[in-house]
Amino acid sequence: MADRYLHFTGTAPGRFLTGRLGLPQPAELRRWSAEHPRLEGSLLHRTAGGTPLAGLAGVLARTGLTVTGDPAAGERPAGVVLDATGVTTVAGLAEVHGALHPVVRSLTPGGRVVVLGAPLSRDDHHQAAAQQALEGFVRSLGKEIGRGRTAQLVRTVSATAAESTLRFLLSPRSAYVSGQVIEVTDTEPAAPESWDLPLAGRTALVTGSARGIGASVAATLTRDGAKVVCLDVPQSRAELARTAESLGGTALPLDITAPDAADRIAAALPDGLDILVHNAGITRDRRLANMAADRWASVLDVNLDSVLRTTDALLESGTLRPGGRIVATASIAGIAGNTGQTNYAASKAGIIGLVRTLAPRLAERGITLNAVAPGFIETKMTAAVPLLIREAGRRMNSLGQGGLPVDVAETTAWLASPGSGGVNGQVVRVCGQSLLGA
Template sequence: MNDSYLNFVNSPFGARLARSLGLPKPEVLRRYRADRPEFDGLIAIGAGRGPHLLDALANLVASIGVTSVAHESAGLWMPLAHRHGLMTGRFQAAEAGSATRLAGLIFDASGIEDSSQMEPLHAFFHDTLRSLGKCGRIVVLGRPPQDCANPRQWTAQRALEGLTRSLGKEARRGITANLVYVGEGAEARIEATLRFFLSPRSAYVSGQVVHITADGPDSSATRSLTKDGKAAAFDWQAPLANKRAVVTGAARGIGAAIASVLAAQGAHVIGIDIPSARDALDATMRQLNGTALAFDIAAPEAPAQIAAALDDQGIDIIVHNAGITKDKTIAKMTAAMWQSVIDINLCAQERIDDALLAAGILRDGGRIVAVSSISGIAGNLGQTNYATSKAGVIGRVQSMAPLLRARGITINAVAPGFIETQMTAKMPFTLREAGRRMNSLAQGGQPVDVAQTIAWLAHPGSGGISGQVVRVCGQSLIGA
């Protein structure tokens, strides 16, 4: 859907008028395009006392092929980078400014063990933030607070959440900020997540906290083998090659975007939607060389029908996207309106997964990704049924994660905020504008933003992420 205000204030005349009147000017976000480099520009590296993740960062910088500059806080980076054969230099705060535009800032705070050791955080971001270019990326790395050895370390690591979320709100200009807690033993598992947060694929994901653990499937187990029998790294441009992915509600909108992104990353997509949407579903799947299955997922017989249709080859990924809204205040809501939303948005997910897991159709090492909503986090006026169902999705993800760990299956959720869809286009103007502007990026997201986040969670390198909820909301003020 078209955002007229965003387009106007980014036109030459509109930009001048916005400046003269002091109007907010949301940035046109840089999103992933296959015909443009995914990574370019300079990345500044900073670190606190005793950083644990610089070696993993060196591997990442070498892999994505960018040039790094070391802030004075990261004294260990220069010799380490040279050992890895990386192009690197020193960040000179006195010389930085408009002439030095950074593409990303990464700070390794994993070694901070006491609140008295946090001054390097101020020094790094004080010196570098003004040099971060439009649509730049900020990533802070730490250790999971609950795994810390003592209360002081827990306190210092937990403080990183306030820092990161504040940076996301201060930076503006399309810049995002996210925090990644890396558990001990999971250092080699951070690349897929850092690639996502540093790339245009995460354009509408900001203010999020992700935990990477050493539990779950080893990403190397999902890699192909070379002719000499050694593990070969998957193709980062097609990490889902040879994977089979099911997407419910795939005929149009966000579901079609999810199917398109998964297919672009190499997956064979099986799209499911209701029989009345068969024509649209067929058209979407035809463009992706996918498979269309017309089932009403709320029907009692649907789980068995879906399992039978998938039984021969099995699947590696299932994305529960299908959902409906039937909005009324609860005093005016009929029992049928309540139950239909709960049944389609939540119960159907449970029944389908039960059938696929029991039959082994979702293979070990697989991925389950469910679409929740910020309404499930914050609640919403006139949406008690919808918010209840989406909060239930979060509960399901959190409760199922430990049960699926033995099979190497991860389960996560995305919680979209205001996304530009046919549904939001029908909202009253004032509510629509409030939804667009009440976030750090001052605009609505696109269906592709949800799709790219799901693709990251479905990635073979995301095996250390499970039981988590990632908001795709531009760091919305709602439920923050």
């Protein structure tokens, strides 16, 4: 559904009127396209604190952006990467201010700020305090820089392990991701043969992919080189077949809650699976006092229990190969809660629990498990939301607008990349830095 307010504020009368009334003035986001695959402008690389992160300069050079230490006179950089991994004291935080204060206002619309931090030390509480301070700094910066700009914090001890993450955050693919804290382990990933086709030779299964976010995920994984199997309920057989055919993929009509669902998936994938995307989900909203037991049970069964059962079975059977990727779908409702959605929020919070607990155990097999947590995404479901609630959902984030299914898809594709082996057990919000929750 078209966001008429967003388009209106992009016109001269719209800018004048909303400016006079003090209303939000969201900037139209520039997402990835084959014609514009990169940010347009230079990338500033600055350091705060002590020893810089080894190898970072080389990683940034491989992004395809022109890397510089200082902008030329009148230049508007497209992004800033601040290496703050060496900040260990409160005094060192002054260097963070000193590095970003002079340049943050000059960033191009849609520009990126990525701060690199270090894991919190268990032995040095001064270092831990200074590094934790970066989180509050970045989240606040993301809420104030405006004009479609974003800010993120990446905690890592290895530049090469963070390369896939930096490429994602410093590209148009991350347009609706802001205010996130992403931890990258020192696991050295196997870099893809081609960063343009990072999923070449890999097989992906996307549940709930007949339409909406799932169809967009399937399309994006296909763009990145994967062979995709599209799964959805038999009632959506015709639409599922059209989606799969358009992508050169395979349609698998199947109720994911069926007792034999995992067995049928394994039978359809005799050569195994590299990427498992749990996207299928439903809502049955009612306040708890008015919620019948069947509404509760159906949401928990589709959104959580089927994910647990299917994941366990595909891991046990070996269908999901070593080095595989699992991406589940949580929600900001599972983080912050939502009126009328006790069932839905419980199911999505359960996904977060699954990710945080199972991911470390899967690391021994080179498998990662992460989750995306969408906020207000423009779909048929949100188009049916009453007007005032819909407008509130769109505006209550740092970017002042709803996201698109492709925003969730791009984040999923990054997490599914073989180069993202250091990203494990993370829950990444795709919400434009929603003002709800953390």
